[in-house]
Amino acid sequence: xxxxxxxxxxxxxxxxxxxxxxxxxxxxxxxxxxxxxxxxxxxxxxxxxxxxxxxxxxxxxxxxxxxxxxxxxxxxxxxxxxxxxxxxxxxxxxxxxxxxxxxxxxxxxxxxxxxxxxxxxxxxxxxxxxxxxxxxxxxxxxxxxxxxxxxxxxxxxxxxxxxxxxxxxxxxxxxxxxxxxxxxxxxxxxxxxxxxxxxxxxxxxxxxxxxxxxxxxxxxxxxxxxxxx
Amino acid sequence: xxxxxxxxxxxxxxxxxxxxxxxxxxxxxxxxxxxxxxxxxxxxxxxxxxxxxxxxxxxxxxxxxxxxxxxxxxxxxxxxxxxxxxxxxxxxxxxxxxxxxxxxxxxxxxxxxxxxxxxxxxxxxxxxxxxxxxxxxxxxxxxxxxxxxxxxxxxxxxxxxxxxxxxxxxxxxxxxxxxxxxxxxxxxxxxxxxxxxxxxxxxxxxxxxxxxxxxxxxxxxxxxxxxxxxxxxxxxxxxxxxxxxxxxxxxxxxxxxxxxxxxxxxxxxxxxxxxxxxxxxxxxxxxxxxxxxxxxxxxxxxxxxxxxxxxxxxxxxxxxxxxxxxxxxxxxxxxxxxxxxxxxxxxxxxxxxxxxxxxxxxxxxxxxxxxxxxxxxxxxxxxxxxxxxxxxxxxxxxxxxxxxxxxxxxx
Numbered sequence: 017x018x019x020x021x022x023x024x025x026x027x028x029x030x031x032x033x034x035x036x037x038x039x040x041x042x043x044x045x046x047x048x049x050x051x052x053x054x055x056x057x058x059x060x061x062x063x064x065x066x067x068x069x070x071x072x073x074x075x076x077x078x079x080x081x082x083x084x085x086x087x088x089x090x091x092x093x094x095x096x097x098x099x100x101x102x103x104x105x106x107x108x109x110x111x112x113x114x115x116x117x118x119x120x121x122x123x124x125x126x127x128x129x130x131x132x133x134x135x136x137x138x139x140x141x142x143x144x145x146x147x148x149x150x151x152x153x154x155x156x157x158x159x160x161x162x163x164x165x166x167x168x169x170x171x172x173x174x175x176x177x178x179x180x181x182x183x184x185x186x187x188x189x190x191x192x193x194x195x196x197x198x199x200x201x202x203x204x205x206x207x208x209x210x211x212x213x214x215x216x217x218x219x220x221x222x223x224x225x226x227x228x229x230x231x232x233x234x235x236x237x238x239x240x241x242x243x244x245x
Numbered sequence: 246x247x248x249x250x251x252x253x254x255x256x257x258x259x260x261x262x263x264x265x266x267x268x269x270x271x272x273x274x275x276x277x278x279x280x281x282x283x284x285x286x287x288x289x290x291x292x293x294x295x296x297x298x299x300x301x302x303x304x305x306x307x308x309x310x311x312x313x314x315x316x317x318x319x320x321x322x323x324x325x326x327x328x329x330x331x332x333x334x335x336x337x338x339x340x341x342x343x344x345x346x347x348x349x350x351x352x353x354x355x356x357x358x359x360x361x362x363x364x365x366x367x368x369x370x371x372x373x374x375x376x377x378x379x380x381x382x383x384x385x386x387x388x389x390x391x392x393x394x395x396x397x398x399x400x401x402x403x404x405x406x407x408x409x410x411x412x413x414x415x416x417x418x419x420x421x422x423x424x425x426x427x428x429x430x431x432x433x434x435x436x437x438x439x440x441x442x443x444x445x446x447x448x449x450x451x452x453x454x455x456x457x458x459x460x461x462x463x464x465x466x467x468x469x470x471x472x473x474x475x476x477x478x479x480x481x482x483x484x485x486x487x488x489x490x491x492x493x494x495x496x497x498x499x500x501x502x503x504x505x506x507x508x509x510x511x512x513x514x515x516x517x518x519x520x521x522x523x524x525x526x527x528x529x530x531x532x533x534x535x536x537x538x539x540x541x542x543x544x545x546x547x548x549x550x551x552x553x554x555x556x557x558x559x560x561x562x563x564x565x566x567x568x569x570x571x572x573x574x575x576x577x578x579x580x581x582x583x584x585x586x587x588x589x590x591x592x593x594x595x596x597x598x599x600x601x602x603x604x605x606x607x608x609x610x611x612x613x614x615x616x617x618x619x620x621x622x623x624x625x626x627x628x629x630x631x632x633x634x635x636x637x638x639x640x641x642x643x644x645x646x647x648x649x650x651x652x653x654x655x656x
Contacts, residue, residue: 068651076565077651097569104567115562115654119254131247132568176566 022051022216023073023184028082030068030239043068043079043239050216052087052183055207057230058220065239066220067112070186073218074107075099086184104132108182108215112189114173118162122149125161126175141179148175153201166193174202178209185210187219191226199223251563251576256583258559259552266545267588273541274592274630275599277534278623282600284530286617287607288520291317294440294613295512297367300487300495302326302334305508309519312512315484317611318356318441320348325481326507328462328474334487335472339494342368343472345482347453350401350424355391357401357446359453359482361471365435368488376433382452382461382470386433390443390612399429399446401456427456441612454480531622538630546637549581553645560645561653574642581641585634589627593619 030043043065050056058066071077072084075091084091086106094102116125126145130137137145149157152171161172170193177185187206191199203226210217219226220236227233235242256263295316303311304324313319334343344364350357362378365371365386376395379386387393401424429448437443449470451461462474487509489495495511502509553560560573600617608614619627 071651071654074565076654077649097571100564100567100569103565107567109565111565111654115565117251117254117559117562119257120250124250124254128250128563129566131250132563132566132572133246135247 022049022054022086024049024083024085025072026083026085028072028079028084030065030072030077031080041239043072045069045082045241048234048241050218052216053210053214055210055217055229055231056219057227057233058218058236059222059227059233060236064236066236067188068239069236070109070188070218070220074109074184074186075103076109101133104129105180106182107184107186108177108180110170110173110177110185110187110190112192114166114169116161116164116169116172116176119160121158121160122154122164122168122172122175123157125172126157126179128176129180145175145179148178151205153198167195167198170194171198171202174205178205181213183213183215185215185217187217187221189221189223190219191221191223199225203229246569246572246575248572248575248579252580252583255556255559255576255580258556262548262552263584266548266584267591269541269545270585270588270630270634271591271595273534273538274589274627275595277531277538277626278593278596278619279599279603280530280534281623281626282597282617282619283603283615285620286600286604286615287613290439290613290615291516291519292513294438294442295516297364297438297442298486298512299489300498300509301512302330302485302487302502302507302509303483304506308508308510308515311484311508311510312515314348315346315486316441316512317613318358318445319611320356323348323483325483326485328479328481330485330502330507331479331482332473334485337498339490339498340487341490342488344486345450346484346486347450347482350403350453350456352399352401352446353392355388355444355446357385357448357453359448359450361450363471364486365447371435373433374436376431378433379447379449380432380470382449382455383427383429384432385429385446385448386435387431387447388435388443388445389437391434391446393431393446395431395434397431399431400424400427401429401446424456427452439614443614444612450482535626538626542630542633542637545585546640549584549637549641550644553577553641557645557648557653561648561650564646564650565654570646573646574639577645578635578638578642581638582631582635585638586631589630589634592630593623593627596623 025045025048028043028045029041031039031041033039058069060066068077072079078092089102091099117128120128123145126149127137127141130141146157152175154168154171161169164172170190174190185206190206191202194202206217207229209215219230221227298316301311301315304326306324310321311323314321314323331343331345334340342363344361345359347359348356365378373386385399403424429452451463451470455461459480460476462476462479464475487498489498499509499511560577563573597617597619604615604617
């Protein structure tokens with residue numbers, strides 16, 4: 017699915033309570049606009065709030081204050097069900113720890129998002145899943161996710177993120193578990209897909225090889241944005 | 246949407262706990278089903294067996310023992326009543342039919358019962374499915390399940406012998422107690438009655454008397470079998486089955502034969518008393534089974550709540566990938582329902598199968614054929630378990646789909 021609209025975060029803050037019940041702010045962004053089709057990097061030390069920012073942009077986490085707007089869609093205005101449907105149809109997300117279902121095969125994991133809206137996947141959808149699995153260098157789509165290496169799991173997670181042709185690609189350390197060759201393969205695929213689908217690509221990473229290919233990199237430090245390049 | 250891939254993955258992930266849960270539910274349900282089905286089958290079978298015994302007259306002793314011996318063929322030495330009563334009953338207008346039951350002998354583990362033709366035919370209701378009725382003192386009619394053939398010759402042994410023998414098999418102990426001077430020929434086989442009488446060998450009562458050196462009850466040899474018995478001294482019998490002409494006359498007859506050295510009982514009435522006692526026992530058993538089910542059910546709910554709590558992150562993954570709360574709820578609910586329903590189905594099969602096995606054992610020991618089936622009570626129990634299981638599944642589903650996925654993913 018293509019979108020011509022980017023994301024705008026206005027006055028966004030995420031607050032949590034510590035063990036003593038005291039509120040503290042984990043993310044605070046006054047204004048951030050990312051145009052449609054842009055390739056944006058998020059850099060910064062671990063625990064700085066990059067993953068939280070990705071979750072907020074994906075609608076997985078509603079901010080305590082402020083708004084996240086994709087085109088004309090204000091995520092906090094959507095009901096839970098609408099937000100789930102929006103996320104499914106617009107966002108492909110690769111998580112830092114993959115979040116695969118270990119008992120399902122590679123193919124079933126990749127096709128899983130389809131089962132949220134379809135009774136059965138079509139032949140075309142299955143073929144697309146198999147093509148993605150093949151393009152990412154994975155063999156034997158019938159293997160269970162539980163027996164895969166971390167690198168393989170990362171690639172399955174990427175294939176799953178791409179299966180519904182999302183217009184927004186969010187990736188959290190997508191090459192952290194990969195060797196150099198696999199990392200290059202995954203990065204190429206991410207950029208290739210984003211380019212072909214004119215998708216907005218936002219990657220949180222420590223990898224200079226990825227960050228150097230971005231249009232823009234934002235540094236996140238202690239939950240706040242600091243312009244870097 | 247299609248929750249099945251995730252349901253399958255969930256069941257696979259928790260296969261051991263799911264299997265354990267299914268077994269727990271299965272055993273709990275099986276107990277309830279078995280108790281109910283077995284008790285009902287026992288009641289029906291015992292009632293059916295007593296149908297042919299409207300009124301039984303014997304010497305004053307234990308009513309239960311008289312019924313056990315005459316209806317269920319669990320022979321014990323009963324005191325005898327005066328054989329003249331047979332003639333008196335034969336002439337009584339309140340009596341449609343009366344027949345002696347004389348026990349004491351055995352052939353290959355099968356009880357030999359001396360009686361008259363009217364009881365063999367159950368007052369005209371039965372006809373042999375093979376051969377014919379006995380017409381001579383040395384002829385025998387066998388029950389449906391007796392492993393003998395028409396034309397076989399038999400020599401009865403004294404009754405105490407062969408108690409432990411398997412019916413149908415030659416027993417060495419029987420051989421030493423044989424009435425060698427008596428030879429009987431099988432001339433007919435009765436239809437199946439599904440009662441202990443399917444294993445009985447029926448011979449003329451005259452033959453039993455003669456075998457035990459008491460004459461044959463008739464003044465002359467070679468006359469017609471059965472009443473009237475016109476010998477000077479008519480031998481006694483342990484029991485007489487009476488078919489009253491009218492229902493109200495049954496009460497008159499019972500009253501008349503409750504005195505002067507006799508005891509008259511309605512087997513059905515004794516059985517009702519027995520059922521009342523059995524019913525109380527059953528009520529307690531059902532109550533115990535219900536408590537057992539409740540405890541097992543609560544344990545399972547706790548187990549599932551714990552499992553769902555542990556799998557909170559897994560369901561958050563689905564939410565993160567774009568699944569709605571209803572999808573997650575469906576996955577959890579369907580999974581829990583499958584476990585509950587499988588457990589209940591297993592319980593139904595185990596309970597029913599257990600009842601069938603127990604019935605076969607009882608049939609092998611007593612000849613009382615039972616047909617245990619889950620009735621409305623048991624199916625209601627299963628339905629209740631499935632209903633509670635569904636409610637529990639819904640509760641779990643709500644529990645699983647609560648909260649922000651982001652928080653669960655980071656937990």
